[in-house]
Amino acid sequence: MPESAPAKLNLFLQVTGRRPDGYHLLDSLVVFADIGDALDAAPAEALSLTLDGPEAGALAAEPDNLALRAARALADAADVAPQAALRLTKRLPVASGIGGGSADAAAALRVLARLWNLRLPADRMREIALSLGADVPVCLASVPHRMRGVGEVLSAAPALPAFGLVLANPRVALSTPSVFRALAGRYSGAAALPAGWDDAHAMAADLARLANDLEAPAIAICPAVAEVLAALRALPGALLARMSGSGATCFAIMPDAESAARAAASLPAAWWRWGGGLARPAPAPL
Numbered sequence: 001m002p003e004s005a006p007a008k009l010n011l012f013l014q015v016t017g018r019r020p021d022g023y024h025l026l027d028s029l030v031v032f033a034d035i036g037d038a039l040d041a042a043p044a045e046a047l048s049l050t051l052d053g054p055e056a057g058a059l060a061a062e063p064d065n066l067a068l069r070a071a072r073a074l075a076d077a078a079d080v081a082p083q084a085a086l087r088l089t090k091r092l093p094v095a096s097g098i099g100g101g102s103a104d105a106a107a108a109l110r111v112l113a114r115l116w117n118l119r120l121p122a123d124r125m126r127e128i129a130l131s132l133g134a135d136v137p138v139c140l141a142s143v144p145h146r147m148r149g150v151g152e153v154l155s156a157a158p159a160l161p162a163f164g165l166v167l168a169n170p171r172v173a174l175s176t177p178s179v180f181r182a183l184a185g186r187y188s189g190a191a192a193l194p195a196g197w198d199d200a201h202a203m204a205a206d207l208a209r210l211a212n213d214l215e216a217p218a219i220a221i222c223p224a225v226a227e228v229l230a231a232l233r234a235l236p237g238a239l240l241a242r243m244s245g246s247g248a249t250c251f252a253i254m255p256d257a258e259s260a261a262r263a264a265a266s267l268p269a270a271w272w273r274w275g276g277g278l279a280r281p282a283p284a285p286l
């Protein structure tokens with residue numbers, strides 16, 4: 001069974017400060033959508049990667065691919081030879097704010113820990129994940145989390161109601177560092193969240209009082225983000241529309257997965273678009 005690498009969504013993302021090394025401090029509610037890449041690993045004498053899937057064209061299977069970097073980092077940490085034939089089915093647009101590369105790296109850690117029969121402690125796995133990217137620790141768990149620090153401080157998410165999601169990307173790649181640079185030091189406070197929400201309307205109302213602080217800087221670099229947000233807001237039944245991560249993918253919260261799937265099909269065909277619900281079932285714990 002290939003390991004699923006679900007898309008990460010930041011339901012809100014507030015930037016609360018900056019560390020001396022330049023990394024930003026965040027406060028975010030992260031969930032995972034029922035769409036993602038898939039990563040398979042077979043025994044082999046050396047480490048290799050092949051790519052397929054609708055978005056594979058945007059990526060070369062170069063040594064820098066996050067799945068390969070994850071394999072090497074895990075092998076180093078566990079002191080084993082990095083031997084595996086990886087096959088990555090790429091469905092998530094590259095450099096789009098939904099953590100595709102991070103999800104692939106996390107899926108590589110999970111699938112290779114199984115293939116190589118490793119028993120590294122969970123905190124060591126999270127350390128290896130963080131060395132690969134700020135989003136990789138939360139993707140390692142791939143279940144909803146409140147995410148703070150630069151991405152490494154994970155705590156329980158509020159209890160979530162059932163809801164649907166529409167994702168849309170105008171097919172413009174946005175570089176995460178350039179969006180953080182365009183934020184130019186405008187920080188907000190941390191969020192106050194309840195223990196849970198009984199329904200999608202209550203959740204959307206609370207989320208509407210929060211923000212993705214990277215949205216305005218991303219629109220300054222890529223005005224198409226504003227068009228996507230306007231189209232999502234105009235979908236019948238949309239409860240909230242917002243950008244995820246550093247963009248350019250935006251999402252709408254919908255009452256349920258079925259209405260989300262129907263609404264996604266009405267968006268411009270030139271965009272990458274998807275509608276459904278949250279990722280399920282959750283990957284088995286390590």
Ligand SMILES: C[C@](O)(CO)[C@H](O)COP(=O)(O)OP(=O)(O)OC[C@H]1O[C@@H](n2ccc(N)nc2=O)[C@H](O)[C@@H]1O
Pocket residue numbers: 010013022023024025026028097102132133134135136149150151176177180245246
């Ligand atoms: C914006 C988010 O998508 C929110 O989930 C993530 O924090 C980004 O996570 P990521 O893509 O795994 O990020 P990394 O690959 O670690 O960092 C890419 C670049 O983004 C900026 N970066 C990233 C994360 C963070 N907390 N502060 C930052 O300033 C840095 O310039 C960094 O060099």
Ligand SMILES: Nc1ncnc2c1ncn2[C@@H]1O[C@H](COP(=O)(O)OP(=O)(O)OP(=O)(O)O)[C@@H](O)[C@H]1O
Pocket residue numbers: 059064065066067093094095096097098099100101102104105135174176245246247
């Ligand atoms: N397996 C991979 N999938 C996607 N991008 C990868 C992968 N390996 C390396 N990369 C590189 O990483 C960069 C970031 O890609 P990714 O799709 O993870 O960005 P993102 O969706 O903006 O992530 P985030 O939301 O975590 O900021 C790309 O520009 C790409 O060149």
